[in-house]
Amino acid sequence: MTTDNARRVISVIVVNEASVLSRITDLFSGRGYNITSLTVAPIPDTKYSRLTIATLGSVKVMEQITKQLHKLIPVLRVYEHEDMVEKEMALVKFDITENLSDINTICEAYNGKIVNAGESSVIVMVADEPKRIDNFLNSMKRYNPKEIVRSGAVALER
Amino acid sequence: MQISGAQMVIEALIAEGVETVFGYPGGAIMNVYDEIYKQDKFHHILTRHEQAAVHAAEGYSKASGKVGVAMITSGPGFTNAVTGLADAYMDSIPLVVISGQVPMSLIGTDAFQEIDAVGISRSCTKHNYLVTDAKDLPRILKEAFYIASSGRPGPVHVDIPKDVTAQIEEFNYDIELELETYKPTTKGNPRQIKKAMEAIAAAKRPLFYLGGGIINSNAAYDVRDLIHKTQIPAVETFMARGTLSHDDKYLIGMLGMHGSYASNMAMSETDLVIALGARFDDRVTGKLSEFAKNAAIIHVDIDPASISKLVNADYPIVGDVKSVVNEMLTLADCVDGSRYESWRETIENFDALHPLTFHEDSERIKPQWVVKRVGELLGDDANISTDVGQHQMWAAQFYPFTRPRQFVSSGGLGTMGFGFPAAMGVKAAAPEKVSINFTGDGSILMNVQELMTAVEKKLPVINIILNNNFLGMVRQWQTLFYDKRHSETDLSMQPDFVKLAEAFGGIGYRVSTKEDFDAALKDAVEKNVVAFIDVVVERFENVLPMVPAGGSLFNMMLLEKKEDK
Numbered sequence: 001m002t003t004d005n006a007r008r009v010i011s012v013i014v015v016n017e018a019s020v021l022s023r024i025t026d027l028f029s030g031r032g033y034n035i036t037s038l039t040v041a042p043i044p045d046t047k048y049s050r051l052t053i054a055t056l057g058s059v060k061v062m063e064q065i066t067k068q069l070h071k072l073i074p075v076l077r078v079y080e081h082e083d084m085v086e087k088e089m090a091l092v093k094f095d096i097t098e099n100l101s102d103i104n105t106i107c108e109a110y111n112g113k114i115v116n117a118g119e120s121s122v123i124v125m126v127a128d129e130p131k132r133i134d135n136f137l138n139s140m141k142r143y144n145p146k147e148i149v150r151s152g153a154v155a156l157e158r
Numbered sequence: 159m160q161i162s163g164a165q166m167v168i169e170a171l172i173a174e175g176v177e178t179v180f181g182y183p184g185g186a187i188m189n190v191y192d193e194i195y196k197q198d199k200f201h202h203i204l205t206r207h208e209q210a211a212v213h214a215a216e217g218y219s220k221a222s223g224k225v226g227v228a229m230i231t232s233g234p235g236f237t238n239a240v241t242g243l244a245d246a247y248m249d250s251i252p253l254v255v256i257s258g259q260v261p262m263s264l265i266g267t268d269a270f271q272e273i274d275a276v277g278i279s280r281s282c283t284k285h286n287y288l289v290t291d292a293k294d295l296p297r298i299l300k301e302a303f304y305i306a307s308s309g310r311p312g313p314v315h316v317d318i319p320k321d322v323t324a325q326i327e328e329f330n331y332d333i334e335l336e337l338e339t340y341k342p343t344t345k346g347n348p349r350q351i352k353k354a355m356e357a358i359a360a361a362k363r364p365l366f367y368l369g370g371g372i373i374n375s376n377a378a379y380d381v382r383d384l385i386h387k388t389q390i391p392a393v394e395t396f397m398a399r400g401t402l403s404h405d406d407k408y409l410i411g412m413l414g415m416h417g418s419y420a421s422n423m424a425m426s427e428t429d430l431v432i433a434l435g436a437r438f439d440d441r442v443t444g445k446l447s448e449f450a451k452n453a454a455i456i457h458v459d460i461d462p463a464s465i466s467k468l469v470n471a472d473y474p475i476v477g478d479v480k481s482v483v484n485e486m487l488t489l490a491d492c493v494d495g496s497r498y499e500s501w502r503e504t505i506e507n508f509d510a511l512h513p514l515t516f517h518e519d520s521e522r523i524k525p526q527w528v529v530k531r532v533g534e535l536l537g538d539d540a541n542i543s544t545d546v547g548q549h550q551m552w553a554a555q556f557y558p559f560t561r562p563r564q565f566v567s568s569g570g571l572g573t574m575g576f577g578f579p580a581a582m583g584v585k586a587a588a589p590e591k592v593s594i595n596f597t598g599d600g601s602i603l604m605n606v607q608e609l610m611t612a613v614e615k616k617l618p619v620i621n622i623i624l625n626n627n628f629l630g631m632v633r634q635w636q637t638l639f640y641d642k643r644h645s646e647t648d649l650s651m652q653p654d655f656v657k658l659a660e661a662f663g664g665i666g667y668r669v670s671t672k673e674d675f676d677a678a679l680k681d682a683v684e685k686n687v688v689a690f691i692d693v694v695v696e697r698f699e700n701v702l703p704m705v706p707a708g709g710s711l712f713n714m715m716l717l718e719k720k721e722d723k
C-alpha cells in the first residue's frame with residue numbers, strides 16, 4: 001500500500017448538465033474530503049466534460065471517493081491516475097523594471113515565456129508539472145512578482 | 159398531444175401506475191393541483207404538514223413495494239419536506255417527490271417563497287432535477303421513477319417552476335430512456351458467487367447477516383429458501399425484521415446495539431459472515447475492529463459503494479440480492495447443513511443463557527408487555543410502524559413478525575414523527591391489515607396534526623403511546639452514561655391524549671391495566687377508527703440488552719436476572 005494521505009489525481013468524465021459540478025464538489029465537502037485543485041472543460045465533440053481533481057487521501061479513502069462519485073447519476077467514468085502526464089499552468093505578473101531577460105530564461109526552462117508586455121508590467125506563462133511549478137514560483141520570488149495565478153492540474157494516463 | 163407541464167405531471171403519474179399521492183398545495187404548484195382536481199385516476203391525500211406527506215409516501219412505499227409519491231409547493235413547503243427526503247435516502251426508499259418552484263424569470267431573485275430546492279436536496283436524494291423547459295418533463299419524470307426504483311432505491315426530487323407547469327408542449331411518454339451513465343449491476347458475478355458457495359460449504363460456523371436490502375429487493379422468500387436449504391442460522395438487522403418469520407428455527411434474532419445476546423455472540427464467534435443487503439451500520443457492528451473478528455466475509459449488495467466501506471469483504475458480490483440469492487440456490491447442493499449441528503447448538507446455548515426477555519411488574523404495565531400483547535392479539539393481521547426511541551426498539555425486539563414489509567420504521571435517520579404519517583401510508587397501501595403505530599409521548603407530538611388527515615381520509619391508524627413521561631431513549635443514556643442527570647428529557651407535562659384524539663374526531667383511550675389495554679385495543683380494532691391508546695408504562699424501564707455506542711458486540715449490558723435484583 002502507498003502511504004496514507006498521499007496526493008492523488010483522478011479524472012471524472014461526466015455528462016454536461018446543470019449542477020453536475022456542484023454534485024461532485026458537494027460529495028467531497030459532505031464527507032470531509034479536501035479538493036486540492038479542480039479543472040473542468042468539455043471534451044471536444046461530445047456531450048461530456050472532464051474533471052481533473054487533485055486530492056489527498058489514503059488508498060481506502062480514494063476507493064470510497066471513486067465509488068461514491070460513480071454513484072452519481074451523471075458520472076460516466078472515474079479513474080485514478082497512476083502513470084500519468086500531469087501539467088499545471090501559472091501566470092505571473094512582474095513590474096517592467098525587473099530583470100526581464102533573466103525571467104524569460106528561467107521561464108523557458110519551465111515551458112514558458114513572456115506572453116504579454118504592457119506599459120508598466122509583463123505577464124509570463126509557464127506550464128509544467130505541479131511540483132516544478134512550485135519550484136518555478138519559488139525561484140521567481142526574488143523578482144517581486146506582483147500577482148500570481150495558478151490553474152488546477154490536467155492529467156492524461158500515459 | 160399538446161398539453162401543459164402540469165397535465166404532463168398527471169399523465170406521467172397515471173402512466174407510472176400511481177394510485178395514491180400525498181401532498182400539500184401552494185402557489186408554485188397550483189397549476190398541478192388544478193389538474194389533480196380534474197382527474198379521477200389516482201387519489202390525493204392532503205396531509206396537514208409536508209413532512210408527513212413524505213413520511214406517508216415512505217410508509218406507502220414500504221408496505222406496497224411501489225414508488226411513493228409526494229407533492230409539495232416551493233419555499234417552506236419544500237423545506238418542511240426535507241426531513242422526509244433525508245429519511246427516505248438513509249433507508250433507501252424509492253420516492254418521487256415533486257415540488258413547485260417560483261417562475262423561471264424569478265429564480266435567483268430571492269422571490270417570495272423561493273429557495274434553492276435542488277441545492278438543498280442534493281445531499282439527501284439519490285438524484286434531483288430542476289426542470290427548466292416543459293419539453294424535458296416527460297423524460298425527466300420517466301427517469302425519476304426509474305432511478306428511484308432501480309439499483310439501490312432512493313428518493314428522487316423533481317423541482318418544477320410555475321411557468322414550466324403552464325408551458326404547453328408536445329407530450330409523449332412512450333420514450334426509451336438513454337441513461338448511459340446509470341446502469342446498476344443486478345446480476346452478480348457467477349465466479350464470485352461460486353467461490354462464495356464453496357466458502358460456505360467449507361465453513362464451520364457460518365452465519366447469515368440479513369439486511370434491509372433483502373426487503374427492498376423483494377428477496378425475503380428466496381432468502382428463506384436459501385437458509386432452509388443450507389440450515390445455516392441467521393441474524394436480522396433492525397431494517398430486515400420480517401425477512402424470516404419470528405418462529406423460524408434458523409432465526410436467532412436481531413443483532414446490534416439492542417440485538418439479542420445470542421445474535422451478537424453468534425456474530426462474534428462465526429467464521430463466515432454471509433451479509434445480504436446489509437451495510438454494516440455502526441448501530442449493528444459496534445466496535446468495528448472487534449466485529450466478527452475471526453470471520454471471512456461474503457458481502458452481497460447492489461451498491462458497490464457499500465461493499466468494503468467499513469469491513470473488508472473477502473467475497474464481494476455486487477448485484478441485486480434476489481438475483482444473487484437465486485444463483486446461490488442453484489449451487490446450494492454443495493452445502494451439507496448437518497455439518498453445522500454443533501454450531502446451532504452453541505447458539506441455542508447462548509440463547510438459553512441470556513434469552514431476550516423482561517421482568518413483569520405487578521403494579522405497572524411494562525412497555526415490552528404491550529408489544530408482546532399486540533403480537534398475541536393481532537400477530538400477522540397487523541402492520542407495524544414505529545416512531546423513534548425506546549418503544550421503537552421494543553417493537554423490533556418483541557413483535558412476532560411473520561413477513562417482510564410488516565415492519566416500517568425509520569432506521570438510518572431515526573426520525574421522531576415518522577411513525578404516525580408512515581402508518582397512514584401503510585394503511586393506504588394495505589387497507590386489509592390493521593395499521594398499528596407504536597409511539598412515544600415525545601414522538602407522537604411531532605406529527606400529531608395528522609390526526610386530521612387520518613380521520614378525514616379514513617385511515618384508521620391505531621397509535622399505541624408507550625407513555626413513560628420521558629424522552630425515554632435519551633433518558634436511558636442519561637441514566638447509564640451521564641450519571642442520571644436527566645437534562646430536559648422529563649415530559650411530565652402532557653396533553654390529555656384522549657381529548658386530543660377526540661378533538662380531531664378520533665377515539666382516545668387511557669389505560670393503566672392489562673385488562674383495560676386488551677379492551678381498548680379490541681374496541682379500536684372493531685370500531686376501525688383513528689385511535690390513541692395512551693398506555694401508562696413503567697417510567698424508568700431500559701432497553702436491554704445493550705451494546706454501549708462504540709463497544710464490542712460481545713460486551714453487552716444484560717438484563718439482570720430476577721434473583722440478582
Ligand SMILES: Cc1ncc(C[n+]2csc(CCOP(=O)(O)OP(=O)(O)O)c2C)c(N)n1
Binds near residue numbers: 572574599632
Ligand atoms: C426529530 C428528532 N429529534 C430528536 C431525536 C433524538 N431522540 C432520539 S430518541 C428520543 C426520545 C424519544 O422519546 P419518545 O418518543 O417519548 O419515545 P421513548 O424513547 O420514550 O419510547 C429523542 C429525543 C430524534 N431521534 N429525532
